Amino acid sequence: MRKSTKRMLGGVALAAGAFGAAGAYLKKKKKRVETKAKRSEKNPPSVWARPGMIVTFRAELMPGRDREQRTARVKELLPSGRVLLHEVAGEHAQKEFDPTN
Template sequence: MSWFSRKPKRSMTAAAWARPEMSVTFRAEIMPGRTREERTFKIAKVFPNGRVTLYDFLGEHREGAFEPINFLREKARASLDGNDPADGKDPDIG
């Protein structure tokens, strides 16, 4: 083993945190005074360096500008709206 051996470079997979057409929400500190819906945009393109461009919003943005991704947010919202029964019973079946 050499003292100066190179570590294998990690491949920067931008898709690790973002994918095209995925919704992301800017942190409230970046857009104060706006609701979550006003701070939410869809990803148009993901670059190899991990930055993204958004539909209807100019510029490239990095992961740190957004709130942590919560993949269960939509599921939780559906259960609060009554579309996902908590008791396990299907409301469509009599």
């Protein structure tokens, strides 16, 4: 074979490898996106509080108050994961409350 033929065949082989790798990458990426969509439809994300649920502030945040005084009812769950409460003004994060069992 002539040198130019070898170069051409080498270029064709390199291009075929590049197309194969790109196709595999795109196929894997598409599968990953579909899996995320199925997972979100099948199992909604875990939510730590629901409207109407009773939550209790940690004692360190409200020292000197009894458990009943630190307890409030969830009014609304915000998209950020924070909550609005009926008895207490402002937005509150999960870290501010005692863990629920």
